[in-house]
Amino acid sequence: xxxxxxxxxxxxxxxxxxxxxxxxxxxxxxxxxxxxxxxxxxxxxxxxxxxxxxxxxxxxxxxxxxxxxxxxxxxxxxxxxxxxxxxxxxxxxxxxxxxxxxxxxxxxxxxxxxxxxxxxxxxxxxxxxxxxxxxxxxxxxxxxxxxxxxxxxxxxxxxxxxxxxxxxxxxxxxxxxxxxxxxxxxxxxxxxxxxxxxxxxxxxxxxxxxxxxxxxxxxxxxxxxxxxxxxxxxxxxxxxxxxxxxxxxxxxxxxxxxxxxxxxxxxxxxxxxxxxxxxxxxxxxxxxxxxxxxxxxxxxxxxxxxxxxxxxxxxxxxxxxxxxxxxxxxxxxxxxxxxxxxxxxxxxxxxxxxxxxxxxxxxxxxxxxxxxxxxxxxxxxxxxxxxxxxxxxxxxxxxxxxxxxxxxxxxxxxxxxxxxxxxxxxxxxxxxxxxxxxxxxxxxxxxxxxxxxxxxxxxxxxxxxxxxxxxxxxxxxxxxxxxxxxxxxxxxxxxxxxxxxxxxxxxxxxxxxxxxxxxxxxxxxxxxxxxxxxxxxxxxxxxxxxxxxxxxxxxxxxxxxxxxxxxxxxxxxxxxxxxxxxxxxxxxxxxxxx
Amino acid sequence: xxxxxxxxxxxxxxxxxxxxxxxxxxxxxxxxxxxxxxxxxxxxxxxxxxxxxxxxxxxxxxxxxxxxxxxxxxxxxxxxxxxxxxxxxxxxxxxxxxxxxxxxxxxxxxxxxxxxxxxxxxxxxxxxxxxxxxxxxxxxxxxxxxxxxxxxxxxxxxxxxxxx
Numbered sequence: 001x002x003x004x005x006x007x008x009x010x011x012x013x014x015x016x017x018x019x020x021x022x023x024x025x026x027x028x029x030x031x032x033x034x035x036x037x038x039x040x041x042x043x044x045x046x047x048x049x050x051x052x053x054x055x056x057x058x059x060x061x062x063x064x065x066x067x068x069x070x071x072x073x074x075x076x077x078x079x080x081x082x083x084x085x086x087x088x089x090x091x092x093x094x095x096x097x098x099x100x101x102x103x104x105x106x107x108x109x110x111x112x113x114x115x116x117x118x119x120x121x122x123x124x125x126x127x128x129x130x131x132x133x134x135x136x137x138x139x140x141x142x143x144x145x146x147x148x149x150x151x152x153x154x155x156x157x158x159x160x161x162x163x164x165x166x167x168x169x170x171x172x173x174x175x176x177x178x179x180x181x182x183x184x185x186x187x188x189x190x191x192x193x194x195x196x197x198x199x200x201x202x203x204x205x206x207x208x209x210x211x212x213x214x215x216x217x218x219x220x221x222x223x224x225x226x227x228x229x230x231x232x233x234x235x236x237x238x239x240x241x242x243x244x245x246x247x248x249x250x251x252x253x254x255x256x257x258x259x260x261x262x263x264x265x266x267x268x269x270x271x272x273x274x275x276x277x278x279x280x281x282x283x284x285x286x287x288x289x290x291x292x293x294x295x296x297x298x299x300x301x302x303x304x305x306x307x308x309x310x311x312x313x314x315x316x317x318x319x320x321x322x323x324x325x326x327x328x329x330x331x332x333x334x335x336x337x338x339x340x341x342x343x344x345x346x347x348x349x350x351x352x353x354x355x356x357x358x359x360x361x362x363x364x365x366x367x368x369x370x371x372x373x374x375x376x377x378x379x380x381x382x383x384x385x386x387x388x389x390x391x392x393x394x395x396x397x398x399x400x401x402x403x404x405x406x407x408x409x410x411x412x413x414x415x416x417x418x419x420x421x422x423x424x425x426x427x428x429x430x431x432x433x434x435x436x437x438x439x440x441x442x443x444x445x446x447x448x449x450x451x452x453x454x455x456x457x458x459x460x461x462x463x464x465x466x467x468x469x470x471x472x473x474x475x476x477x478x479x480x481x482x483x484x485x486x487x488x489x490x491x492x493x494x495x496x497x498x499x500x501x502x503x504x505x506x507x508x509x510x511x512x513x514x515x516x517x518x519x520x521x522x523x524x525x526x527x528x529x530x531x532x533x534x535x536x537x538x539x540x541x542x543x544x545x546x547x548x549x550x551x552x553x554x555x556x557x558x559x560x561x562x563x564x565x566x567x568x569x570x571x572x573x574x575x576x577x578x579x580x581x582x583x584x585x586x587x588x589x590x591x592x593x594x
Numbered sequence: 595x596x597x598x599x600x601x602x603x604x605x606x607x608x609x610x611x612x613x614x615x616x617x618x619x620x621x622x623x624x625x626x627x628x629x630x631x632x633x634x635x636x637x638x639x640x641x642x643x644x645x646x647x648x649x650x651x652x653x654x655x656x657x658x659x660x661x662x663x664x665x666x667x668x669x670x671x672x673x674x675x676x677x678x679x680x681x682x683x684x685x686x687x688x689x690x691x692x693x694x695x696x697x698x699x700x701x702x703x704x705x706x707x708x709x710x711x712x713x714x715x716x717x718x719x720x721x722x723x724x725x726x727x728x729x730x731x732x733x734x735x736x737x738x739x740x741x742x743x744x745x746x747x748x749x750x751x752x753x754x755x756x757x758x
Contacts, residue, residue: 131608135611135612135615140662195665196604196661196662319660320660324652325653
């Protein structure tokens, strides 16, 4: 018997649980999964090979990379991102990605292999009770014990992940369920059974729309405070119509960047701890705060009692538990934002347009007089400059930007102006270092023809540096702009501000180096550690170092023009702080600008 | 302020763990929690006594409702309702106190469900205050051990307040 006969490439009855699972994913329109195999998920991978023509499988080099890639796919498309791992350590490696997706309301489905049902609870090899572990960090979770439940569970998982406030769903599938068989393919569209889940699109009541319009009409200093909800509900278009018609200035959260064009004259850009001075001044003075798709996160509000204390608050939010959670709303509206904006736009008459010319001038003056700024550093490449230059070179192209977590993330939020939604991918709520590179993989898989750039820091980059192999092996031409300052910059900044500059494990070179104890003058080029370009080379990826501002624009252009993946290692001074900064629990009056 | 919440939940493994984990991780103050199957075996009813102001209660209710396996949550204490605790208590009858204990049990409308040479076991139900008073009444005789259910509660009226 030939090998081909031994391993049939088409499925014949009976079909097993793994086949059903994979076909159920295809039925849901999944086109790519990020899957790392292991003992308890092997049947799923066998089935994936048989459907390779319909469903691409990308092998990350760490399950965490797979989970962030699934997020990258989901955040940039709005569709479900899928990752697969084996039981035990494979499953626990997904935990950070699931927690990340939960906090940023990201539709991700994680499928984990599990030990056979007969040995669940016996501390079997590679057994973890992953459903128990993930209860609090998923929107919903399943342990499938019967092959007959698989089509319904997959259908429900997609429904729960994508409706209402999106979020991650875990499906744990024991190996014996994967290997169990049915005589024929089941119905992939069975009835769902979710009596406790009612995410029907919620509309604002007509009286609420009237109330909001009345509040706008009476306001003298209104501000729009827009968050990730605007992106999840695809409300960018309606938001732009609403903002332009009313003339109300718009500030966005880290999650909301791109919901309203960053280059628009009404944009006040980001607010909060590292938001612009003008956004924070505007919110502090506002007499009406239109809080649309936001959750009054502590990084936005600082001291809660002082936040927008002069303003009446209209809170439009899909998740009822966010309303009144941190801040009491005067007009609470539990509804879909896109639908609410449509209703507002439809009901608005010329009489509702507020007379806010003086306020708009005030905001424009703040914007002019207190811009984001950084000092000239000669031929050194400041991270702020590098990002601004990247924006200059790519603003006409429709590029996607991912980031890690820390200073480079905040500078990217400040200096790259996003004009469209879903182009900016940042681990915002959880703040997971190592997010940038694998997320970029997911974006690139979803948007093969687009330029995808991971702006990363050297700390974050090393947390998932193994994914360079995935870029090379899976033909994902992600560009990496590495802002390498040899430090954990954000923690270092807090050391400088709040701990008298005492370096506590924030230097990333050898411990005997003077910088490790804060006794160095600056990092010398020859001390830079590790050699990222050599590492990239080892993975088969092109790259170069750049250390001179004069050489930077050309080096950047070279990166952007590269066909395949590319790493540009930019050595930056570490002395820079992200400014402005409102220290934790403080107010706009305590803003540090120097 | 104490409120009695009644939650109708899917009768599945892990639901109670999910709910109690959520309440604990969000630092809600739960005085008691009782769970049991309902008239429909697909659903269980969980009764909570939550301490906190209206804002705490509002959050607790919304966070409970967000759990996919939680079908409906009702603040029973906002309605006309009946609440009960059940207690089993073993009391020493050394020194010939059995008739005294029995008399007190009758007064409190408890019933004796077990008798030993030097102790008896009493079953008693009622509102929390009544049970507290009975415990105080038994203390002088020597309480050997006791166990109490959490609060259970139902609204008055012919219709089902939680289930549809």
